[in-house]
Amino acid sequence: MKKYVLDLTVSAAEHINDKYVLLKLTHNEPLPQMLPGQFVEVRVDGSSTTFLRRPISINFVDYQANELWLLVAAIGDGTRALARLKAGDTLNCMLPLGNSFTIPENKNAKVLLVGGGVGVAPLLNFGKVLNDNGIRPIFLLGARSAKDILLIDEFKKYGEVCVTTEDGTEGEKGFVTNHSVLQRIRFDQISTCGPKPMMVAVARYAHSEGIFCEASLENKMACGVGACLCCVEGTKKGNLCVCKEGPVFNVNDLSWQI
Known part of the structure:
Protein backbone atom coordinates (compact mmCIF):
# COMPACT_ATOMS: atom_id res chain seq x y z
CA MET A 1 0.00 0.00 0.00
CA LYS A 2 1.12 3.53 -0.72
CA LYS A 3 2.39 5.42 2.30
CA TYR A 4 1.67 9.06 3.04
CA VAL A 5 3.14 11.77 5.26
CA LEU A 6 0.26 14.05 6.17
CA ASP A 7 -0.32 17.03 8.44
CA LEU A 8 -3.57 16.06 10.12
CA THR A 9 -5.69 18.47 12.14
CA VAL A 10 -6.93 17.55 15.62
CA SER A 11 -10.71 17.78 15.48
CA ALA A 12 -11.09 16.60 19.09
CA ALA A 13 -8.91 15.51 22.01
CA GLU A 14 -11.06 13.51 24.43
CA HIS A 15 -9.47 12.73 27.79
CA ILE A 16 -10.90 9.38 28.85
CA ASN A 17 -9.13 9.47 32.21
CA ASP A 18 -5.87 10.82 33.64
CA LYS A 19 -3.83 8.42 31.49
CA TYR A 20 -5.63 7.97 28.19
CA VAL A 21 -6.62 10.46 25.50
CA LEU A 22 -8.52 9.79 22.29
CA LEU A 23 -7.24 11.97 19.44
CA LYS A 24 -9.59 12.45 16.52
CA LEU A 25 -7.78 13.68 13.42
CA THR A 26 -9.01 14.96 10.09
CA HIS A 27 -7.60 16.24 6.80
CA ASN A 28 -8.65 18.68 4.09
CA GLU A 29 -8.59 15.81 1.57
CA PRO A 30 -10.06 12.28 1.88
CA LEU A 31 -8.02 10.04 4.16
CA PRO A 32 -6.22 7.14 2.44
CA GLN A 33 -7.46 3.59 2.79
CA MET A 34 -6.26 1.94 6.01
CA LEU A 35 -6.52 -1.73 6.97
CA PRO A 36 -7.42 -3.07 10.44
CA GLY A 37 -4.27 -3.68 12.44
CA GLN A 38 -2.13 -1.10 10.70
CA PHE A 39 -0.47 1.77 12.57
CA VAL A 40 0.87 5.29 12.09
CA GLU A 41 4.16 6.92 13.04
CA VAL A 42 3.57 10.34 14.54
CA ARG A 43 6.05 13.18 14.84
CA VAL A 44 6.10 14.59 18.36
CA ASP A 45 6.55 18.35 18.35
CA GLY A 46 7.11 20.34 21.52
CA SER A 47 9.04 17.65 23.41
CA SER A 48 12.75 18.34 23.87
CA THR A 49 13.48 14.71 24.75
CA THR A 50 11.58 13.08 21.87
CA PHE A 51 13.53 12.92 18.62
CA LEU A 52 12.03 9.90 16.88
CA ARG A 53 8.49 9.26 15.73
CA ARG A 54 6.16 7.24 17.92
CA PRO A 55 4.07 4.29 16.64
CA ILE A 56 0.36 4.49 17.43
CA SER A 57 -2.19 1.84 16.46
CA ILE A 58 -5.05 2.91 14.24
CA ASN A 59 -7.96 2.83 16.65
CA PHE A 60 -10.76 3.67 14.21
CA VAL A 61 -11.36 5.19 10.79
CA ASP A 62 -14.59 7.03 10.04
CA TYR A 63 -14.49 7.63 6.31
CA GLN A 64 -17.82 9.46 6.28
CA ALA A 65 -16.53 11.99 8.80
CA ASN A 66 -13.04 11.76 7.25
CA GLU A 67 -11.67 11.11 10.71
CA LEU A 68 -8.86 8.94 12.08
CA TRP A 69 -8.82 8.00 15.77
CA LEU A 70 -5.67 7.35 17.79
CA LEU A 71 -5.88 6.10 21.38
CA VAL A 72 -2.84 7.38 23.28
CA ALA A 73 -1.56 6.25 26.67
CA ALA A 74 0.36 9.16 28.19
CA ILE A 75 3.22 7.27 29.83
CA GLY A 76 6.39 8.95 28.50
CA ASP A 77 7.57 12.38 27.40
CA GLY A 78 6.46 11.80 23.82
CA THR A 79 2.99 10.46 24.55
CA ARG A 80 2.44 13.09 27.27
CA ALA A 81 3.17 15.74 24.63
CA LEU A 82 0.59 14.11 22.38
CA ALA A 83 -1.92 14.15 25.24
CA ARG A 84 -1.53 17.93 25.45
CA LEU A 85 -2.78 18.43 21.89
CA LYS A 86 -5.97 20.43 21.48
CA ALA A 87 -8.58 20.86 18.76
CA GLY A 88 -7.07 22.81 15.88
CA ASP A 89 -3.50 21.60 16.49
CA THR A 90 -1.56 19.79 13.76
CA LEU A 91 -0.11 16.29 14.04
CA ASN A 92 2.26 15.02 11.35
CA CYS A 93 1.61 11.34 10.60
CA MET A 94 3.20 8.75 8.35
CA LEU A 95 0.55 6.21 7.37
CA PRO A 96 -0.64 3.54 6.86
CA LEU A 97 2.13 1.21 8.03
CA GLY A 98 2.43 -2.53 8.62
CA ASN A 99 0.22 -5.46 7.71
CA SER A 100 -3.30 -6.24 8.87
CA PHE A 101 -5.47 -8.68 10.78
CA THR A 102 -7.01 -11.60 8.90
CA ILE A 103 -10.64 -11.38 7.86
CA PRO A 104 -12.16 -14.90 7.75
CA GLU A 105 -13.67 -15.97 4.45
CA ASN A 106 -16.39 -17.89 6.28
CA LYS A 107 -19.13 -15.46 7.29
CA ASN A 108 -20.22 -17.88 10.02
CA ALA A 109 -16.81 -17.88 11.68
CA LYS A 110 -16.79 -17.22 15.41
CA VAL A 111 -14.10 -14.60 16.02
CA LEU A 112 -12.74 -13.53 19.40
CA LEU A 113 -10.80 -10.26 19.75
CA VAL A 114 -8.77 -10.12 22.97
CA GLY A 115 -7.24 -6.87 24.20
CA GLY A 116 -5.55 -5.58 27.30
CA GLY A 117 -4.75 -1.99 28.28
CA VAL A 118 -4.09 0.30 25.32
CA GLY A 119 -3.78 -2.90 23.27
CA VAL A 120 -7.55 -2.77 22.81
CA ALA A 121 -7.01 0.11 20.36
CA PRO A 122 -6.62 -1.74 17.02
CA LEU A 123 -9.41 -4.18 17.87
CA LEU A 124 -12.12 -1.52 17.58
CA ASN A 125 -11.41 -0.84 13.91
CA PHE A 126 -11.01 -4.56 13.24
CA GLY A 127 -14.34 -5.23 14.92
CA LYS A 128 -16.05 -2.66 12.71
CA VAL A 129 -14.50 -4.15 9.57
CA LEU A 130 -15.58 -7.65 10.61
CA ASN A 131 -19.07 -6.36 11.31
CA ASP A 132 -19.16 -4.67 7.91
CA ASN A 133 -18.22 -8.04 6.39
CA GLY A 134 -21.10 -9.84 8.07
CA ILE A 135 -19.14 -11.24 11.03
CA ARG A 136 -20.12 -10.03 14.49
CA PRO A 137 -17.13 -10.67 16.77
CA ILE A 138 -16.91 -11.09 20.50
CA PHE A 139 -14.57 -8.69 22.30
CA LEU A 140 -12.77 -9.87 25.42
CA LEU A 141 -11.24 -6.87 27.17
CA GLY A 142 -8.97 -7.13 30.18
CA ALA A 143 -7.80 -4.45 32.61
CA ARG A 144 -6.63 -3.96 36.17
CA SER A 145 -9.87 -2.30 37.29
CA ALA A 146 -13.10 -0.82 35.96
CA LYS A 147 -11.54 2.61 35.41
CA ASP A 148 -9.05 1.08 32.99
CA ILE A 149 -11.68 -0.35 30.62
CA LEU A 150 -11.56 1.82 27.51
CA LEU A 151 -14.20 2.76 24.90
CA ILE A 152 -16.57 -0.01 25.95
CA ASP A 153 -19.61 1.74 24.45
CA GLU A 154 -17.83 1.92 21.08
CA PHE A 155 -16.98 -1.79 21.17
CA LYS A 156 -20.62 -2.66 21.93
CA LYS A 157 -21.63 -1.19 18.56
CA TYR A 158 -19.88 -4.00 16.72
CA GLY A 159 -20.16 -7.10 18.88
CA GLU A 160 -20.70 -8.67 22.28
CA VAL A 161 -18.30 -7.34 24.92
CA HIS A 179 -13.22 -15.76 31.25
CA SER A 180 -16.19 -18.11 31.00
CA VAL A 181 -16.78 -17.20 27.35
CA LEU A 182 -13.89 -19.52 26.47
CA GLN A 183 -15.85 -22.45 27.89
CA ARG A 184 -19.14 -21.27 26.42
CA ILE A 185 -18.09 -20.81 22.78
CA ARG A 186 -15.77 -22.67 20.45
CA PHE A 187 -13.98 -20.01 18.40
CA ASP A 188 -12.59 -20.36 14.89
CA GLN A 189 -10.17 -17.45 15.14
CA ILE A 190 -8.60 -15.34 17.86
CA SER A 191 -6.83 -12.02 17.37
CA THR A 192 -5.09 -10.34 20.29
CA CYS A 193 -3.15 -7.21 21.21
CA GLY A 194 -1.83 -6.00 24.55
CA PRO A 195 0.86 -6.80 27.11
CA LYS A 196 3.12 -9.64 25.97
CA PRO A 197 2.35 -11.95 28.95
CA MET A 198 -1.35 -11.67 28.14
CA MET A 199 -0.79 -12.38 24.43
CA VAL A 200 1.41 -15.38 25.22
CA ALA A 201 -1.32 -16.75 27.50
CA VAL A 202 -3.92 -16.26 24.77
CA ALA A 203 -1.61 -17.88 22.21
CA ARG A 204 -1.06 -20.83 24.55
CA TYR A 205 -4.82 -21.31 24.94
CA ALA A 206 -5.39 -21.08 21.17
CA HIS A 207 -2.55 -23.52 20.46
CA SER A 208 -3.93 -26.04 22.94
CA GLU A 209 -7.36 -25.83 21.30
CA GLY A 210 -6.10 -25.85 17.70
CA ILE A 211 -7.51 -22.37 17.01
CA PHE A 212 -5.96 -20.02 14.45
CA CYS A 213 -4.52 -17.12 16.42
CA GLU A 214 -2.71 -13.95 15.50
CA ALA A 215 -1.11 -11.31 17.70
CA SER A 216 -0.40 -7.65 17.06
CA LEU A 217 2.98 -6.93 18.64
CA GLU A 218 3.80 -3.64 20.35
CA ASN A 219 7.61 -3.58 20.04
CA LYS A 220 9.28 -0.19 20.08
CA MET A 221 9.38 1.19 16.54
CA ALA A 222 11.24 4.33 15.49
CA CYS A 223 11.17 4.36 11.70
CA GLY A 224 8.15 2.23 10.77
CA VAL A 225 9.75 0.93 7.55
CA GLY A 226 12.31 -1.63 8.72
CA ALA A 227 15.41 0.55 8.55
CA CYS A 228 16.39 1.14 12.19
CA LEU A 229 16.04 -2.50 13.37
CA CYS A 230 14.93 -1.51 16.88
CA CYS A 231 11.69 -3.54 16.68
CA VAL A 232 13.20 -6.92 15.73
CA GLU A 233 11.31 -9.99 16.99
CA GLY A 234 12.54 -13.56 17.01
CA THR A 235 10.47 -15.86 14.80
CA LYS A 236 10.81 -19.34 13.34
CA LYS A 237 11.79 -17.60 10.10
CA GLY A 238 14.57 -15.66 11.83
CA ASN A 239 14.64 -12.15 13.28
CA LEU A 240 12.02 -9.96 11.60
CA CYS A 241 11.15 -6.27 11.87
CA VAL A 242 7.74 -5.95 13.49
CA CYS A 243 7.05 -2.64 11.73
CA LYS A 244 7.63 -4.11 8.26
CA GLU A 245 6.74 -7.81 8.54
CA GLY A 246 4.06 -7.20 11.20
CA PRO A 247 2.80 -5.93 13.51
CA VAL A 248 0.36 -8.84 13.09
CA PHE A 249 1.87 -12.34 13.26
CA ASN A 250 0.49 -15.86 13.32
CA VAL A 251 1.48 -16.90 16.86
CA ASN A 252 2.76 -20.24 15.57
CA ASP A 253 5.43 -18.33 13.63
CA LEU A 254 6.76 -16.58 16.74
CA SER A 255 9.49 -17.92 19.01
CA TRP A 256 7.14 -17.96 21.98
CA GLN A 257 6.98 -20.89 24.36
CA ILE A 258 3.39 -21.94 23.77
Missing part, protein backbone atom coordinates in the same frame (compact mmCIF):
# COMPACT_ATOMS: atom_id res chain seq x y z
CA CYS A 162 -16.87 -9.51 27.71
CA VAL A 163 -14.72 -7.97 30.42
CA THR A 164 -12.27 -9.18 33.02
CA THR A 165 -10.61 -7.06 35.71
CA GLU A 166 -7.89 -8.15 38.08
CA ASP A 167 -9.70 -6.63 41.06
CA GLY A 168 -13.20 -7.72 40.02
CA THR A 169 -14.63 -4.19 39.81
CA GLU A 170 -15.98 -4.85 36.30
CA GLY A 171 -16.99 -8.07 34.55
CA GLU A 172 -15.42 -11.31 35.74
CA LYS A 173 -12.51 -11.23 38.17
CA GLY A 174 -9.21 -12.55 36.85
CA PHE A 175 -7.33 -12.63 33.56
CA VAL A 176 -8.77 -12.83 30.04
CA THR A 177 -7.83 -16.49 29.68
CA ASN A 178 -10.04 -17.30 32.71
Whole structure:
Protein backbone atom coordinates (compact mmCIF):
# COMPACT_ATOMS: atom_id res chain seq x y z
CA MET A 1 0.00 0.00 0.00
CA LYS A 2 1.12 3.53 -0.72
CA LYS A 3 2.39 5.42 2.30
CA TYR A 4 1.67 9.06 3.04
CA VAL A 5 3.14 11.77 5.26
CA LEU A 6 0.26 14.05 6.17
CA ASP A 7 -0.32 17.03 8.44
CA LEU A 8 -3.57 16.06 10.12
CA THR A 9 -5.69 18.47 12.14
CA VAL A 10 -6.93 17.55 15.62
CA SER A 11 -10.71 17.78 15.48
CA ALA A 12 -11.09 16.60 19.09
CA ALA A 13 -8.91 15.51 22.01
CA GLU A 14 -11.06 13.51 24.43
CA HIS A 15 -9.47 12.73 27.79
CA ILE A 16 -10.90 9.38 28.85
CA ASN A 17 -9.13 9.47 32.21
CA ASP A 18 -5.87 10.82 33.64
CA LYS A 19 -3.83 8.42 31.49
CA TYR A 20 -5.63 7.97 28.19
CA VAL A 21 -6.62 10.46 25.50
CA LEU A 22 -8.52 9.79 22.29
CA LEU A 23 -7.24 11.97 19.44
CA LYS A 24 -9.59 12.45 16.52
CA LEU A 25 -7.78 13.68 13.42
CA THR A 26 -9.01 14.96 10.09
CA HIS A 27 -7.60 16.24 6.80
CA ASN A 28 -8.65 18.68 4.09
CA GLU A 29 -8.59 15.81 1.57
CA PRO A 30 -10.06 12.28 1.88
CA LEU A 31 -8.02 10.04 4.16
CA PRO A 32 -6.22 7.14 2.44
CA GLN A 33 -7.46 3.59 2.79
CA MET A 34 -6.26 1.94 6.01
CA LEU A 35 -6.52 -1.73 6.97
CA PRO A 36 -7.42 -3.07 10.44
CA GLY A 37 -4.27 -3.68 12.44
CA GLN A 38 -2.13 -1.10 10.70
CA PHE A 39 -0.47 1.77 12.57
CA VAL A 40 0.87 5.29 12.09
CA GLU A 41 4.16 6.92 13.04
CA VAL A 42 3.57 10.34 14.54
CA ARG A 43 6.05 13.18 14.84
CA VAL A 44 6.10 14.59 18.36
CA ASP A 45 6.55 18.35 18.35
CA GLY A 46 7.11 20.34 21.52
CA SER A 47 9.04 17.65 23.41
CA SER A 48 12.75 18.34 23.87
CA THR A 49 13.48 14.71 24.75
CA THR A 50 11.58 13.08 21.87
CA PHE A 51 13.53 12.92 18.62
CA LEU A 52 12.03 9.90 16.88
CA ARG A 53 8.49 9.26 15.73
CA ARG A 54 6.16 7.24 17.92
CA PRO A 55 4.07 4.29 16.64
CA ILE A 56 0.36 4.49 17.43
CA SER A 57 -2.19 1.84 16.46
CA ILE A 58 -5.05 2.91 14.24
CA ASN A 59 -7.96 2.83 16.65
CA PHE A 60 -10.76 3.67 14.21
CA VAL A 61 -11.36 5.19 10.79
CA ASP A 62 -14.59 7.03 10.04
CA TYR A 63 -14.49 7.63 6.31
CA GLN A 64 -17.82 9.46 6.28
CA ALA A 65 -16.53 11.99 8.80
CA ASN A 66 -13.04 11.76 7.25
CA GLU A 67 -11.67 11.11 10.71
CA LEU A 68 -8.86 8.94 12.08
CA TRP A 69 -8.82 8.00 15.77
CA LEU A 70 -5.67 7.35 17.79
CA LEU A 71 -5.88 6.10 21.38
CA VAL A 72 -2.84 7.38 23.28
CA ALA A 73 -1.56 6.25 26.67
CA ALA A 74 0.36 9.16 28.19
CA ILE A 75 3.22 7.27 29.83
CA GLY A 76 6.39 8.95 28.50
CA ASP A 77 7.57 12.38 27.40
CA GLY A 78 6.46 11.80 23.82
CA THR A 79 2.99 10.46 24.55
CA ARG A 80 2.44 13.09 27.27
CA ALA A 81 3.17 15.74 24.63
CA LEU A 82 0.59 14.11 22.38
CA ALA A 83 -1.92 14.15 25.24
CA ARG A 84 -1.53 17.93 25.45
CA LEU A 85 -2.78 18.43 21.89
CA LYS A 86 -5.97 20.43 21.48
CA ALA A 87 -8.58 20.86 18.76
CA GLY A 88 -7.07 22.81 15.88
CA ASP A 89 -3.50 21.60 16.49
CA THR A 90 -1.56 19.79 13.76
CA LEU A 91 -0.11 16.29 14.04
CA ASN A 92 2.26 15.02 11.35
CA CYS A 93 1.61 11.34 10.60
CA MET A 94 3.20 8.75 8.35
CA LEU A 95 0.55 6.21 7.37
CA PRO A 96 -0.64 3.54 6.86
CA LEU A 97 2.13 1.21 8.03
CA GLY A 98 2.43 -2.53 8.62
CA ASN A 99 0.22 -5.46 7.71
CA SER A 100 -3.30 -6.24 8.87
CA PHE A 101 -5.47 -8.68 10.78
CA THR A 102 -7.01 -11.60 8.90
CA ILE A 103 -10.64 -11.38 7.86
CA PRO A 104 -12.16 -14.90 7.75
CA GLU A 105 -13.67 -15.97 4.45
CA ASN A 106 -16.39 -17.89 6.28
CA LYS A 107 -19.13 -15.46 7.29
CA ASN A 108 -20.22 -17.88 10.02
CA ALA A 109 -16.81 -17.88 11.68
CA LYS A 110 -16.79 -17.22 15.41
CA VAL A 111 -14.10 -14.60 16.02
CA LEU A 112 -12.74 -13.53 19.40
CA LEU A 113 -10.80 -10.26 19.75
CA VAL A 114 -8.77 -10.12 22.97
CA GLY A 115 -7.24 -6.87 24.20
CA GLY A 116 -5.55 -5.58 27.30
CA GLY A 117 -4.75 -1.99 28.28
CA VAL A 118 -4.09 0.30 25.32
CA GLY A 119 -3.78 -2.90 23.27
CA VAL A 120 -7.55 -2.77 22.81
CA ALA A 121 -7.01 0.11 20.36
CA PRO A 122 -6.62 -1.74 17.02
CA LEU A 123 -9.41 -4.18 17.87
CA LEU A 124 -12.12 -1.52 17.58
CA ASN A 125 -11.41 -0.84 13.91
CA PHE A 126 -11.01 -4.56 13.24
CA GLY A 127 -14.34 -5.23 14.92
CA LYS A 128 -16.05 -2.66 12.71
CA VAL A 129 -14.50 -4.15 9.57
CA LEU A 130 -15.58 -7.65 10.61
CA ASN A 131 -19.07 -6.36 11.31
CA ASP A 132 -19.16 -4.67 7.91
CA ASN A 133 -18.22 -8.04 6.39
CA GLY A 134 -21.10 -9.84 8.07
CA ILE A 135 -19.14 -11.24 11.03
CA ARG A 136 -20.12 -10.03 14.49
CA PRO A 137 -17.13 -10.67 16.77
CA ILE A 138 -16.91 -11.09 20.50
CA PHE A 139 -14.57 -8.69 22.30
CA LEU A 140 -12.77 -9.87 25.42
CA LEU A 141 -11.24 -6.87 27.17
CA GLY A 142 -8.97 -7.13 30.18
CA ALA A 143 -7.80 -4.45 32.61
CA ARG A 144 -6.63 -3.96 36.17
CA SER A 145 -9.87 -2.30 37.29
CA ALA A 146 -13.10 -0.82 35.96
CA LYS A 147 -11.54 2.61 35.41
CA ASP A 148 -9.05 1.08 32.99
CA ILE A 149 -11.68 -0.35 30.62
CA LEU A 150 -11.56 1.82 27.51
CA LEU A 151 -14.20 2.76 24.90
CA ILE A 152 -16.57 -0.01 25.95
CA ASP A 153 -19.61 1.74 24.45
CA GLU A 154 -17.83 1.92 21.08
CA PHE A 155 -16.98 -1.79 21.17
CA LYS A 156 -20.62 -2.66 21.93
CA LYS A 157 -21.63 -1.19 18.56
CA TYR A 158 -19.88 -4.00 16.72
CA GLY A 159 -20.16 -7.10 18.88
CA GLU A 160 -20.70 -8.67 22.28
CA VAL A 161 -18.30 -7.34 24.92
CA CYS A 162 -16.87 -9.51 27.71
CA VAL A 163 -14.72 -7.97 30.42
CA THR A 164 -12.27 -9.18 33.02
CA THR A 165 -10.61 -7.06 35.71
CA GLU A 166 -7.89 -8.15 38.08
CA ASP A 167 -9.70 -6.63 41.06
CA GLY A 168 -13.20 -7.72 40.02
CA THR A 169 -14.63 -4.19 39.81
CA GLU A 170 -15.98 -4.85 36.30
CA GLY A 171 -16.99 -8.07 34.55
CA GLU A 172 -15.42 -11.31 35.74
CA LYS A 173 -12.51 -11.23 38.17
CA GLY A 174 -9.21 -12.55 36.85
CA PHE A 175 -7.33 -12.63 33.56
CA VAL A 176 -8.77 -12.83 30.04
CA THR A 177 -7.83 -16.49 29.68
CA ASN A 178 -10.04 -17.30 32.71
CA HIS A 179 -13.22 -15.76 31.25
CA SER A 180 -16.19 -18.11 31.00
CA VAL A 181 -16.78 -17.20 27.35
CA LEU A 182 -13.89 -19.52 26.47
CA GLN A 183 -15.85 -22.45 27.89
CA ARG A 184 -19.14 -21.27 26.42
CA ILE A 185 -18.09 -20.81 22.78
CA ARG A 186 -15.77 -22.67 20.45
CA PHE A 187 -13.98 -20.01 18.40
CA ASP A 188 -12.59 -20.36 14.89
CA GLN A 189 -10.17 -17.45 15.14
CA ILE A 190 -8.60 -15.34 17.86
CA SER A 191 -6.83 -12.02 17.37
CA THR A 192 -5.09 -10.34 20.29
CA CYS A 193 -3.15 -7.21 21.21
CA GLY A 194 -1.83 -6.00 24.55
CA PRO A 195 0.86 -6.80 27.11
CA LYS A 196 3.12 -9.64 25.97
CA PRO A 197 2.35 -11.95 28.95
CA MET A 198 -1.35 -11.67 28.14
CA MET A 199 -0.79 -12.38 24.43
CA VAL A 200 1.41 -15.38 25.22
CA ALA A 201 -1.32 -16.75 27.50
CA VAL A 202 -3.92 -16.26 24.77
CA ALA A 203 -1.61 -17.88 22.21
CA ARG A 204 -1.06 -20.83 24.55
CA TYR A 205 -4.82 -21.31 24.94
CA ALA A 206 -5.39 -21.08 21.17
CA HIS A 207 -2.55 -23.52 20.46
CA SER A 208 -3.93 -26.04 22.94
CA GLU A 209 -7.36 -25.83 21.30
CA GLY A 210 -6.10 -25.85 17.70
CA ILE A 211 -7.51 -22.37 17.01
CA PHE A 212 -5.96 -20.02 14.45
CA CYS A 213 -4.52 -17.12 16.42
CA GLU A 214 -2.71 -13.95 15.50
CA ALA A 215 -1.11 -11.31 17.70
CA SER A 216 -0.40 -7.65 17.06
CA LEU A 217 2.98 -6.93 18.64
CA GLU A 218 3.80 -3.64 20.35
CA ASN A 219 7.61 -3.58 20.04
CA LYS A 220 9.28 -0.19 20.08
CA MET A 221 9.38 1.19 16.54
CA ALA A 222 11.24 4.33 15.49
CA CYS A 223 11.17 4.36 11.70
CA GLY A 224 8.15 2.23 10.77
CA VAL A 225 9.75 0.93 7.55
CA GLY A 226 12.31 -1.63 8.72
CA ALA A 227 15.41 0.55 8.55
CA CYS A 228 16.39 1.14 12.19
CA LEU A 229 16.04 -2.50 13.37
CA CYS A 230 14.93 -1.51 16.88
CA CYS A 231 11.69 -3.54 16.68
CA VAL A 232 13.20 -6.92 15.73
CA GLU A 233 11.31 -9.99 16.99
CA GLY A 234 12.54 -13.56 17.01
CA THR A 235 10.47 -15.86 14.80
CA LYS A 236 10.81 -19.34 13.34
CA LYS A 237 11.79 -17.60 10.10
CA GLY A 238 14.57 -15.66 11.83
CA ASN A 239 14.64 -12.15 13.28
CA LEU A 240 12.02 -9.96 11.60
CA CYS A 241 11.15 -6.27 11.87
CA VAL A 242 7.74 -5.95 13.49
CA CYS A 243 7.05 -2.64 11.73
CA LYS A 244 7.63 -4.11 8.26
CA GLU A 245 6.74 -7.81 8.54
CA GLY A 246 4.06 -7.20 11.20
CA PRO A 247 2.80 -5.93 13.51
CA VAL A 248 0.36 -8.84 13.09
CA PHE A 249 1.87 -12.34 13.26
CA ASN A 250 0.49 -15.86 13.32
CA VAL A 251 1.48 -16.90 16.86
CA ASN A 252 2.76 -20.24 15.57
CA ASP A 253 5.43 -18.33 13.63
CA LEU A 254 6.76 -16.58 16.74
CA SER A 255 9.49 -17.92 19.01
CA TRP A 256 7.14 -17.96 21.98
CA GLN A 257 6.98 -20.89 24.36
CA ILE A 258 3.39 -21.94 23.77
